[in-house]
Amino acid sequence: MNIDEMLREAMSVEGAVGVSLVDYDSGMTLGAQGGNALLDLETAGAGNTEVVRAKLRTIAALQLDDTIEDILITLQRQYHIIRPLTETHGSRLFLYLVLDRARANLALARLHLRRIEQALVV
Template sequence: MATQKARIINDLTDLDGFIAAALVDSTSGMMFESMVNGSFPIEAAAAANTQVVQAKLKAMKAVGIGNDHIEDILITLGTQYHLIRPLQINNEIFIYIAIDRNHGNLAMARMEMRKLDQSITKL
């Protein structure tokens, strides 16, 4: 039987253009779950994206909006979209997904991540 963490990531694999996804602790960079289609270096990406989340939180605090929250972070590359979504239930944990720009649908990926986030009641 799959754990809830595995189901969260597994739900994302059905997205068109799916490359990789992970559930990550932003304080340590530790991955709870991951799934990769191909040879994407998910461990390195997950760890590096903890720095992205921490940098954005620091920037928000510096400009006086530290009491707000990150809904998601989009990184647009030439061939890929990378999305980071801190969880509502625990904003120190985030969902990370990479999708192929030519085959994926950014709006659908964001919608699916939002739906997953809202469905999580405990980890």
């Protein structure tokens, strides 16, 4: 599965509002689908880069032998899921998926992202 296919697949998740693939070294969005006037995926991707970096620094400071599976941010009307991709994809990337909280099933969305990650070829 390539990046465009991955983004389309992520947008098929029930309640999906937008999705992007972000490089957390640079904060650059490599691809995005969805979004709207209230959801600028490039700005959100750059901002969430800081979230990922902060958590990675915390894991290192605590000397945890572990990795981030995903980061969930719950808002009143949305879920934001940040899923760092494994290093086997060759770079430091994360998927960022925004869901409409009223229409989404969080557990199914997380499962769907896990499957997408396994099929992704960067």
